Amino acid sequence: MGFFDTIFNAVNDLTWGWALIPFLVVLGVFFTVASGFVQFRFFKRMFGVLTGTDEDNDPTKISAREALFVSVGGRVGGGNIAGVAVAITAGGPGAVFWMWAIALIGMCSALVEATLAQLYKRTEPDGNYRGGPARAIIHGLGANYRWLAIVYAVCLIASFAIGFNAFQGNTVAGAALDSMGIQRVWTGAVLAIATGFIVYGGIHRIAKAADIIIPVMAFGYIGMALLIILLNITGLPGVLWDIFANAFGFREAVAGGMGAAIAQGLRRGLFSNEAGLGSAPNVAATAYVKHPVSQGITQSFSVFIDTILICSCTAFVILLGDVYQPGAEGVDGVALTQQSMVDHVGGWAQYFLTVAILLFSFSSIMYNYYLGENALSFMTDSPMAFHILRIVIIGIVFLGAVAPGATAVFNFSDPMMGILAVVNLLALMMLFPIALRIIQDFRSQLAAGIEKPVFDPAKFPDLDTDPTAWPDAPKATAAE
Structure with a gap:
């Protein structure tokens, strides 16, 4: 194990350590400027997918709204509860500002990668659509780059479908044990059964489940945060000043000052919203829309929901309370968020947060499974291979829940995601003129x-x- 840990740590250092985050930031800024700030130009249209005014409907297809909620369910996870707390503890309140900044830039990266995934999607025999970076590489760059697409697909399965699902199971089981005293084996069993029900139902069942779970999850969590903000409304201007002052070094809250705020804000923001990492485009490609950019706009909105709305909720809950003390050693991660909620509204909040973590994590499990399935479909169409993947995912979720120490085995997830992001960014650079x-x-x-x-x-x-993926194209030209 020591040998593999050394390799994984080296890969992690070469990607997330110093190269990948600046690469993501610089490329996001370039996309934003070169596209004419497209994410801001189309910002008003983003809300159309919620109201239905900008959505194309076909009951046999995955709708833009369903694809949005599946991707939101994937982006929104433990990072929105525990990750924000870690960023504030290590980087001070200023980290929140830099999370906002990278989200606004990342909205453009998300738009570009989702647009390309839609452009190169293919119609399956059952009428559903499949696509994503692997297929965009093959059909956009050519068969000579198949090796690059395979590297991407393998890393997607290893990081999201296997590694991150183990951590999601561990997060839910830990929260249930700490707040309700429920033994890990029972939480693991319930999660495994629910996961099996979903993964054997295919993308339509995943989409239908997300269409119910995600609004409840998002609006419930945002509602709790708004209640806390209203209860502490007089302290809000001071919190906003702390965020901006610490972000630009006017007030040093932690060791490292502005540098720590930037580093933690960018890192946690990118981990949370996944813009440019090449994961969400796999879901974006499943949607039935009339134009690729329509789903690009929708996925840009997904980043906005994840960071600007939900991550901000966690930040305000923490910063408006008395539990967090800048620069002081103490509680961190999900415990900081949990104790801050209890400090605001009472002991019942810990149960609310446990339910929120359950919904956040289960939505991520559904999302992570589909990413693995889509990556596998790129390499094989064997029914047995998909059956094995489903069994493995169910087992991984259960193992992560019942054996907290076993999650150390899955420490390869971060370096695999690092390689995944590098491959995706290289493809995005080469395909950007087409986008x-x-x-x-x-x-x-x-x-x-x-x-x-x-x-x-x-x-x-x-x-x-694939002309068959665009049934709304003008008939006279589509048939030519």
Whole structure:
């Protein structure tokens, strides 16, 4: 084990340690400027997917709203509760500002990668769509890059489907044991059974479950935070000042000052919203939309929900309370969030947070499973392979819940995600000119007065697209 730990630590240092985060930030800024700040131009349209005014409907397909909620369920997880607390403890209140900043930049990266996933999606025999970075690499860059797509797919399975699902099971079981005294084996059994029910139902069951769980989860958590903010409304201006003052070094809350705030804010923000990491595009490609950019806008909104809304809720809960003391040694992670809630509204809040963690984690398990399934479908269509993957996922969730020490075996998750992100970013750089063409097509249709732009594959004959994935294309040209 020591030998493998050395290798994984080395890979982690080479990716997350010093290279990957600046790469993600610089590339996100470049995408934002080169696209003309597209995430801000289309910001108003993002809310259309919630109201249904900007959504295309087909009862046999995954809708844009369902794809949004599945991806939100994946992005929103332990990082929104424990990760924000860690960022504040290590980087001070200023880390929150830099989490906001990277989210606003990441919204563009999310839009670009989701647009490309939609552009190169394929229609399956059952009528569903599959896509994502692996297929974008093959159809966008060519068969010579198949090896790169396989590296991506293997890392996606190892990091999300296996490693992160073990941690999700561990998080839920730990919270249930600490707050309710429920033994880990019972939590693990319930999680495993629920996971089995979902993963054997396919993407439609995942989407339907997410359509119910995610609104309850998000609105419930946001509602609790708003209650706490209202109870402490007089302290809000001071908290906002602390965030900005610490972010720019006017007030040093922890050792490292502004540097610590930037480092922790960027790192935790990227880990939380996953923009540019190549995970969410796998879900984005399943949606039925009339134009690739429509789902790109939706996935950009997913980043906004994750960080600007839900991460901010956790930050205000912590910073408006008395449990957190800048620079002091004490509680950290989920315990800090939990104790802060109890400090605000009473002991019942720990049970509320346990339920929230359960919903957050279960939504992530569904999401992580689908990422693994989609990656596997790129490499094989063997039914037995999918059956084995499902059994492994159910077992991994149970193992992570009942044996907290066993999660150390899955320490390869972070370095695997680091490699995954590097591969995805390389592909995004090479495919970005194509993404700009598709964005410009969307813009030009809007400028011509078309309220819901329609993608026509025939207008892009040089691109390896699947015409059957775009049934709304003009019939005269789609048939040519």
